Amino acid sequence: MIDLRLLREDPDRVRASQRARGEDVGLVDALLSADERRRSSGTRFDELRAEQKQLGRLIPKAQGEEKTSLLARAKELADAVKAADTEQQQAAEEAQELLLRLGNIVHPDAPVGGEEDFVVLEQIGTPRDFAAEGFTPRDHLELGELLGAIDTDRGAKVSGSRFYYLTGVGALLELALVNAAIAQATAAGFTPVLTPNLVRPAAMAGTGYLGQVEDDVYYLEKDDLYLVGTSEVPLAAYHMDEIIDASRLPLRYAGFSACYRREAGSYGKDTRGIFRVHQFDKVEMFVYTAPEEAEAEHQRLLAWEKQWLSSLELPFQVIELASGDLGASASRKFDCEAWVPTQGKYRELTSTSNTTQFQARRLNIRQRDEQGTRPLATLNGTLCAVTRTIVALLENHQLPDGSVRVPEVLRPFLGGRDLLEPTAAPAK
RNA sequence: GGAGGCGUCGCCUAGUCCGGUCUAUGGCGCCGCACUGCUAAUGCGGUUUGGGCUUUACCGUCCAUCGAGGGUUCAAAUCCCUCCGCCUCCGCCA
The missing domain is CATH 3.30.930.10 (Bira Bifunctional Protein; Domain 2)
Known part of the structure; x- marks a missing residue:
């Protein structure tokens, strides 16, 4: 697979390579968008998860009514974390699947053609x-x-x-x-x-x-x-x-x-x-x-x-x-x-x-x-x-x-x- | 094919039975600094890997990562399931 960073920075180079190979150029934009979704959903997961961990540390110390309300809040968070995780995994899988379909970048000296x-x-x-x-x-x-x-x-x-x-x-x-x-x-x-x-x-x-x-x-x-x-x-x-x-x-x-x-x-x-x-x-x-x-x-x-x-x-x-x-x-x-x-x-x-x-x-x-x-x-x-x-x-x-x-x-x-x-x- | 055991951040290792500052212990090795005629010794600090954010460096920070994947739970190295690998024994066999 190629470097995702190269794809983000210089998508035209990847497009040109795909074109020279006679392969699908559209992959490049599909991958850019999947990668963007992967990163944004990943950030959301990270934030929710950080909150969940903080909350989890309070629970064993809490007592009575305070503990009950903490548990309720934690339950909500757990659900949100799970949803964000699923979303992130889907985007990551999609990006990975597209990435695996891209050929290697063609060397500039390689003759173009079949x-x-x-x-x-x-x-x-x-x-x-x-x-x-x-x-x-x-x-x-x-x-x-x-x-x-x-x-x-x-x-x-x-x-x-x-x-x-x-x-x-x-x-x-x-x-x-x-x-x-x-x-x-x-x-x-x-x-x-x-x-x-x-x-x-x-x-x-x-x-x-x-x-x-x-x-x-x-x-x-x-x-x-x-x-x-x-x-x-x-x-x-x-x-x-x-x-x-x-x-x-x-x-x-x-x-x-x-x-x-x-x-x-x-x-x-x-x-x-x-x-x-x-x-x-x-x-x-x-x-x-x-x-x-x-x-x-x-x-x-x-x-x-x-x-x-x-x-x-x-x-x-x-x-x-x-x-x-x-x-x-x-x-x-x-x-x-x-x-x-x-x-x-x-x-x-x-x-x-x-x-x-x-x-x-x-x-x-x-x-x-x-x-x-x-x-x-x-x-x-x-x-x-x-x-x-x-x-x-x-x-x-x-x-x-x-x-x-x-x-x-x-x-x-x-x-x-x-x-x-x-x-x-x-x-x- | 059958029975059992094991797998922790380079190597070794604590933790797993009984879930919660584990934000993973200690040693070895390695890197940096200090001290020191040199070396050695000693002291202090650092040392998994990946992703995100910060300007894609530096610094910082958050998240994931205890063979892999799933599940239970507010919370999993720890409990349950599946798989992979290694080891021991039985059977079969070149």
Whole structure:
């Protein structure tokens, strides 16, 4: 959530942000009026309550008729206090409900527009010219099947569409990727964390995933728990309701978890292979830092993502997303998109968001320094989303016979092997 | 799944049975000041968090906050209910 003080002082800035997101601008005035009512009814409650407390102190000392009349007066006051309290709570709830619907303030440098209006910041590496090499590249599923690495048929048989098995070198490849990613993160000072993958509504809502994207989230009604779509959720909620001494910041965590996504509304998109699936594993970077540090930290997260993709020797581009494509929490977001040869385009592999104080306010996470306590800033960034990384690796590093070259950085985690080769007898 | 115990403002803790200056006790830690060759010790003061008002600083003041939410009452840390968390035991189980 945003700072109510900012809303009162500079409502135009909030209106402009809502407009850039393509969201409801009217929320701003509704919230201003609810906040005004919350404050005025709160003041009335405070005054009545102060009077009630004073009166209450007199009662035990009073005797006889005096006591009777005091009790009668106190009874009236008690009713008035209760009414004022109810009124205040209603106004507060209304204000809170509206506040939770406001998106984060869009960063001034974020391009304005929708999904199509992203800006390409840079391109790193060069896509291979398969025509010049004299062969037509196989797509990742064909390669995965040749290698005995990916089995989507049985995934569909057992769990439905968009599920898969990773087998043999596929399974080993995932473990190597995860280990290599954790190794990079650890070297950079991150604390590795294995997180709970089922979380309570407060964690989900606090992270900003129960708004427009709620349909994309798996929910277990019997237990009132959500399956996380990313370890960002349990990592953000890790310090929920805490006050962290500023001297301990930044706190950098590298989470590893499965990610569950319903992919509602993506029917027919990326149906082949494992590019878009209901469940995948991911190494995620998550940082708690001082608000003044957030922008610099965002650049660092992006740099770590670039380092990772470069170490995998993948050609990729960095884009900055437009205001309408940020999601509720982010003020600014960069994606790294790897080249997918058989699609002839760059596709998202990682994403890093500066959520400023937005999540921290919802999750009640503050920092304490000489100035006092205030919400800190949180940021997140993908290090390795396993399935999409496998897609990019297989397709970009394939050889004419269907084997796949292993980039140097992964070899130590694959028993030193530098080549994945087709199995003599596929798993079918 | 069953039975029981516990949850107090950083940590420990008094208070809860029997509702009323609890405006929450004391210790430790921490901050400030004083004293002191230095350090230590000692003394005094301060030290939960949030909201409102005061000009959105300072100062001041009021209200809320004893795991969370509701209820009873003129009045709730204290009585009742629901929930959450932790611990112990029994059962089941990877």
